[in-house]
Amino acid sequence: MAGAGLDTLLDGLTVVDLSRNLPGPFGSRMLADLGAEVVKVEPPEGDPARALPPLFTALNEGKASRRVDFRSAEDLDGLRDLLATADVMLDSFRPGVLAGMGLDAATLHARNPRLVMVSITGYGQDGPWAGKAGHDLNFMALSGVLDQTRAPTGELAQPNVQWGDLAGGASMAVVAVLAAVWAAGRSGRGRHVDVSMTHALHAHLVMPRATGTLLAPGLGRRPGPGEDLLNGGLPCYHVYATADGRHLAVGALEHKFWRVACDVFERPDWVDRHWQRGAFPGSPDCSALRAEVADLIGAHTLAHWCARFEQADACVTPVLTLDEANSHPALAGASSAIWRSVR
Template identity: 70%
Template sequence: MTSARADAPNLPVGTGLNGLLSGLRVIDLTRNLPGPFSTRMLADLGADILKVEPPEGDPARALGSLFDNLNHGKTCQRIDFRQSDDLAQLRDWLATADVMVDSFRPGILSSMGLDPATLHARNPRLVMVSITGYGQTGPWANKAGHDLNFMALSGALDQMRAPDGSLAQSNVQWGDLAGGSAMATIAILAAVFAAQRTGQGRHIDVSMTHGLHAHLIMPRSTAALLAPMLGHRPGADEDMLNGGLPCYRLYRTADDRHLAVGALEHKFWRAACEVFGRPDWINRHWQRGALPGTPDALALRNEVAALVASQPLAVWAERFAEADACVTPVLTLAEAETHPLFAGDTGVQPWQAVPGA
């Protein structure tokens, strides 16, 4: 049994909010990405995280900076989950904890004597959150999977298509992070709040595939709106927010970069048209009847594309820099890291205290 700190001095905890969860004790049995990112957010907010790893360590350790980004601020302890003495020690830690988070397949907790009945007998207030690919029950409960599989089965991956209809494989792990980490963190905080009021913990099942499926709010809604007009459910380049609208679309520039035109509301489209120097485009907008698939919307997309393609990205970025038009350059990761928007930002936390509040 060994222990260590997973501190990353170059990744300081954010200012102003790092004590909000002070006193919350979390035992983290998760590995790789979804669970560790969830508990890292809790650590950033001041929770005391004990990360429990197998003897060989979390697989993310092999990737160095990934492990540091996910686990800074946590205390790390290694135990052998196959040894009864080590499992007894783990149960002792859980007897005084507020939260346990795991990412085992269904049934593994029970096989180690970490089932809800056993743990709640010693610690009724314990909140248990299990992050799985497909849920604790059902025909897929015991199947293995990774982010790409969760994306594929949830229906989310099918929504990520280029204008020609080809699929795009995202380098942001939406299933792991949106369907897993974010949903687990919400579940943890809600269950802890309830436990503080009632004295009773609970075991919550977080399925990453189901969590990601729940995010498909817009595709479901817009499909119901546009299908009667198109004669079919909108596909690639046909929906409200996937390129069907001229005012909400990616356009290629003269230097093979892209401009993100997100002027969804008419007031922003008006501002964009002023910068484009095309006041005649102002009323050619979906709020003026130019819905996806209509002849005018299709024609206008081509006109905007031709204009944007006439100049390099730097020209458009400069022209739109001061415009309140929801038009921005598509930055590379390296460019984003040096953009003034992120000046002094370590990328550790998405939140900070409002000065003077």
């Protein structure tokens, strides 16, 4: 994930990862790629992800592994010894489980005051749902995120990217780790930070909240599927079907990009029919233009539009399959790393 020059940024940081499945291991993989020494602690039967070898490798490359029987007093003593010299402990147990094993903050900080503990939970450490089980789909559903994936027809999509686990869990946990380690370096005191995946996803709804408030007066209600600023209501920011059953993503949100797109479309009469010129979702002209654009794009193949937009700086791209994305020039070579050192 980290390009050359960034894979030593966290040299000297020791992370003990007790988490399983996807959120925690993906988070500690990011830390490992940035140079942290990560010790993956697994139960005797191993992480459930081992049943899917490609997934396990993707999540755990570059980590050391250690098996611990969490029901064994001797093994737990050994784990506490390991944590006595670690910088970070990451876990994904339900609230109360750490305390039941003698791995609570009070116990661990008595031996290692600088230890940063980050727990990834479904619904937080307290509250009526704290003890409930859940998976990515549940976190997306309860947070309101899943409802925002509806097609213009109203049908719910079930994403094949685990936004709760990855955006709400792994990424927020890494932020928490780095912030708490920074604070511990200045104060000498660690802390126990909880990352609720459902709460984190709910916080990610910043755009629907804002645009919904903006458009509600004109619509007489909050915008629904295909009516909001970024979920299909704008002709300039929409996914259109092509003649061969593929799709073109038109993301010309700013007027300057829409102007370029209109040049490629050879439709100068469309230039000022843009939301920054007053054509908001829900207006008759906005709906009419969206249909006109759909007709034009639908009359040609995806290859046709890729060729036409190849040299145009218009925020228009093909919707690629996973295999196509794997080999696309934009994702190839040195730029394949998430983080790269520019200088």
